Amino acid sequence: MPAFTTRPEITGTFGVATSTHWLASSTGFGVLEKGGNAFDAAVAMGFVLQVVEPHLNGPGGEFPAIVHSAEEDRVKVLCAQGTAPAGATIEHYRAEGLSQVPGSGLLATVIPGAFDGWMLMLRDHGTMSLREVLEPAIHYARYGHPLLARVSDTIDGLTDLFMTEWPTSAETWMHGGGAPAAGCLFRNTALANTWDRILAEAEARTGREAQIEGARDAFYRGFVAERIGAYLETARVMDGTGERRKGVLTAQDMADWHATWEEPVTSDWGDWTLCKTGPWGQGPVLLQALQILKHTDIAAMPLQGADFVHTVIEAIKLAFADREAYYGDPDFSDIPLHDLLSDAYGAERAALIGAQASRDQRPGRVPGLEHLAEAAIARAAQAPSAPVGADAGEPTMAHFANRRGDTVHLDVIDRWGNMVSATPSGGWLQSSPVIPGLGFPLNSRAQMFWLDEGLPTSLAPGRRPRTTLTPSLALKDGRPHLAFGTPGGDQQDQWQLIFFLRLALGDANMQEIIDAPLFHSQHFTASFAPRQAQPGRMMIEPGAGAEVIDDLRARGHEVEVSEPWSIGRLTAARRDARGVLHAAATPRLMQAYAVGR
Template sequence: MTAKPNLAPAPAPASPFTTRPDIRGTFGCVASTHWIASAAGMAMLERGGNAFDAAVATGLVLQIVEPHLNGPGGDLPAIVHVAETGETRVLCAQGVAPAGATLDHYRGLFGDGLIPGSGLLATVVPGAFDGWMLMLRDHGSMELADVIAPAIAYAKDGHPVLPRVAATIADLAEFLATEWPSSAAVWTPEGKAPAPWSLVRNPDLAATYQRIVDDAQGDTRTARIDAARTLWSRGFIAETIGDFLSDASVVDVTGDSHSAVLTREDLANWQARWEAPVSIDYHGWTIHKTAPWSQGPVLLQTLRILENFDLAAMDPMGAEFVHTVTEAMKLAYADREAYYGDPDFVDVPLDHLLSRDYAAERAALITATASMEQRPGRLPGREHLADGAIVRAATDFGAKAPQAASEPTMAHLTEKRGDTVHLDVIDRWGNMVSATPSGGWLQSSPVIPGLGFALNTRAQMFWLRDDLPLTLRPGARPRTTLTPSLAEKDGTRIAFGTPGGDQQDQWQLIWFLRYVHHGLDMQQGMDAPLFHSLHFQSSFYPREVKPGEIMVEPAFGEDVIADLRARGHIVTLSDPWAIGRLTAARRDPDGILTAAATPRLMQAYAVGR
């Protein structure tokens, strides 16, 4: 294998037409996975707010209109660029494992098996609300009452419910009525699931958010936002959650009933925080990602490996491109499974994993044939971690089939499973936000009575085995799959991302590569066919592994699909237009803004002017 750097972009696909136009302007733009949320964020910009105000409003509305994909009790990573200082920062609102989440307690229930993917036992500290408040306090300009008003209105007065939300509720209606009655009271208030596009309300959540606004007193804007954070972590929110969890025991994905270990003290002892991004350079671009408490660096690792190939010479819709990118992703994700974890607790060898020398070694493993092996790098002194990852991937955990949400998925899989949302915002001053909220889905765990929202199930990502980077530890962050992106080159900056669990950094990578190497513009890249690997171990219960399998959209065509199979890939076809929910927003040095959103599922939208 010899790298042949060719930076000249290959021709874009012959057709210049896209499903929708790139949104262009200079004032501001918002792209998100639901058009109502995008419009709510744009309204903040129109009222004089900045990108951070708009992002918070967008994120809070996404909790209302996509409740099967995220909620107030979920989690939130974001990457922001602050125009005034030129600083790029990561917001970590990923809650940690409770103090009572000990190996002894969980092993007493499950041995060295799996933490359930739903219910109460998988709950970590809910982080999303505090994260949004930290962003608003430190970088926003508007009052909490203003940015939260659209979410309150849609929860109180109703919104036209997406068919997928209605289908999710209908699919779970019997389970909710029997096992999670507090959820049934919210989502089937008249004993039946809502019809698609009917008005759905959540008056309890509207009242919760309105009480926060009313009770968050202070002499300054900052003081009022801090008061709201305190109401969440130490006030009536924490008290209500704590009271419910103190004696609740509910059926989860295992079919058995379990109780939470989360307490009000866990909420009181945690806050969202700012961190530095993890960044690399790639063909003149600097790409910023979250640290290895997420899967974010896996995209950077894959880019490092792909530097050793002439991607620009490949057809971006061809089999060679799909094969090469897939094999590189397999290698990067294998390292994720062996070495990633919360850097507050474990030493993640990120400098080594992101080095060009190591990437060249990994790239040399890629041949013309699809690999069927799990191949984490064998780092000196850490060989046992690589061996352990291989063993776990081959282990049958005897997990039961999911009865409620465990794994984020797309339209080609079951409605019972949750997913994620994403948003990108840029304002006229050049402030930028890329955020990927998730967790607290309506199907993940029961609604906290009186509050109108559920908790998350992120603890399912921990292992119940000793001395691993992802061993369950009180106070540690689970290695989340949530992974927003921000890239910059010569004054141009792009915020982008997607829902999709383990697929997030795969779909983002493919979109970014086609943009950099093949000249596809924003919406062209959104419309182009996508693929992803299922080869490595899933982050979600029941931790499936499908060696050699890739899922591709049929738009690649029969010849490409046949070529991939000839190379040894196990190819599964998705439904048409069923992979990826990408959105993106770009600011060029002259101040022109461009935004785009996927047409898949017919709900994501970019708006701006």
């Protein structure tokens, strides 16, 4: 790895906070300075990110988090991914004339999970009051924050839709009738009022935990759910297909749901143990890719060379083929993770990596589930080869021409050794109309589902969509060591895999690794509408060099060279064996920052 860095890796012993926006990172570190722990900081950061990056996440969205509790000496996953509403049946969506769930609009909505997830984290592991963690976000919503150019551009690109079809969004995002200018002091008063009312109702109760429970009630069983339910009873709005449709989410769906804690899925790599979400997220693909790469010569390859890129891309194709075939909500389907993460299966899959790029979709054959592999291959064959239509879909950085955004990410480590890695998303301003009086829209995560029966990802009431959101936490020599992640939809575990390999196999620091050229595959069936697949296609930053790019093309890869400094939004934090804390953040998009001392 070249010893090049755009900024220093942050080091210290007190605490570190890093995220995709400097205001969130500064907020998180401010919480640590006030005596809060990593969980308090993460909650405050999560709410600030909803305000300052509203094109990437919002209160109507969701997130997974992987945390290490120093008190419990335990790693666990927080699932704040809402489930499909009771009325979300394949029959209903088919009756609407749909063959896929739209990428935007009201039928794309599942139960909002983010608020309950942050409240659960605060209640079970935080130390601060509800007011203390909410006040920074309320301040930025009520008194304004300097608007990112990308938020301004996103709103500008949606002007016609907002003005003609989504008037509540125009009222919220287009003060004065036009898109707000980049750098203006932007306010979302309705959202600030929503949070103030939640606080007022919560603080009518006595005691910290009682107030947090009061906030959960206000959102899921009180005025927030009531307003969402009342709006959805009659609203028919334009969705990603160009048709006006009514949603199926109800206030009762929200009242019946809550966020949960669960065990991580883990896999070893030398003296490392990687912790990811279950197969209701895409996290196990990173573990599968590592199991495959164990049986290659990856450790002997130059980490910036064509051999490394080719081998990683081919492992990614194989792991993501299995994702498409077998992953889904394990509460509803038997997901064969034991088989998929076994050493023997990894060796079998590694043997498929050849000298030339594969253009085939090649899920493995798990005994008794071969029909799922065949169905995944058939879906890929029917998928469009490029994005089509006006569907909002998942905002990913790979398609700047469509003015799409991304997701957000945060990592925090405190002086006691608590760690949080979280990837909030959903509820983007481009996903659906703003709910009147609340100041935020709902999510579009239901587009992860298929409208075909018998799949682990078939739409069904109560089922979690197989999300792409995938934070990471790693142990080294059995001790919690590293929290990291990135926005980016299907690219998230690809960029994280590259980051981890370069960290584990090389000698560069985290900032040098994050600054190094990135790449990803676009070969497999995408998770977001219109669910395209582009066999053999990959994207790489020009910093990789002409020699590497030419070599990859000679191996049969269809290589798209991105704009410089345009792939990935990685952030990372770690605690080394001495107790020294480190943090880093990508310079790409000029937003992410690490803070610490």
